[in-house]
Amino acid sequence: KQEVTQIPAALSVPEGENLVLNCSFTDSAIYNLQWFRQDPGKGLTSLLLIQSSQREQTSGRLNASLDKSSGRSTLYIAASQPGDSATYLCAAHNNNDMRFGAGTRLTVKP
């Protein structure tokens, strides 16, 4: 059964800093891995989807990488802004079964 872990649980950085969020998963036989953003009391917003055949995806200041052999994905945020403050979740998708990490709560201080 797939297990997804996100470290750290919380992260606080000054504005402008580059940062990396980590996601690890136990079963490498995934279809894809998806990163989401969640603001307090809101639904999830899809940020990036990496197919199992891909190594990375980029959208604006965000870059997500995938290393299936080591069971890891990272979300890189460049030049962080206060508006990036939110909880970031990753989810690993195996055969109609999507498993979520508990998330990393990011605070970017002005």
Next chain:
Amino acid sequence: DGGITQSPKYLFRKEGQNVTLSCEQNLNHDAMYWYRQDPGQGLRLIYYSQIVNDFQKGDIAEGYSVSREKKESFPLTVTSAQKNPTAFYLCASSILSGEQFFGPGTRLTVL
């Protein structure tokens, strides 16, 4: 506008009462999902459906029921058998094995 809508945004349930949460999508997605989110935890799958008139139990289906009579709609009923229903409920949809898109959520509170 294409997207997923959930209603109501807030819902209050009395002990012993069944309540139904609505989820509608106009993205023409075949698959729809219901998740439960508790504070500090990841999302847990309640039910999912890949086609009309068919659905499968997730990890925590006990005390919940669903129907999928139309492609666009996947309502979730929280029955009185669910002993700890207070949580944030999220609905999602996708093409089969594809990127999932989420609705805004319904916060259910037991009075």
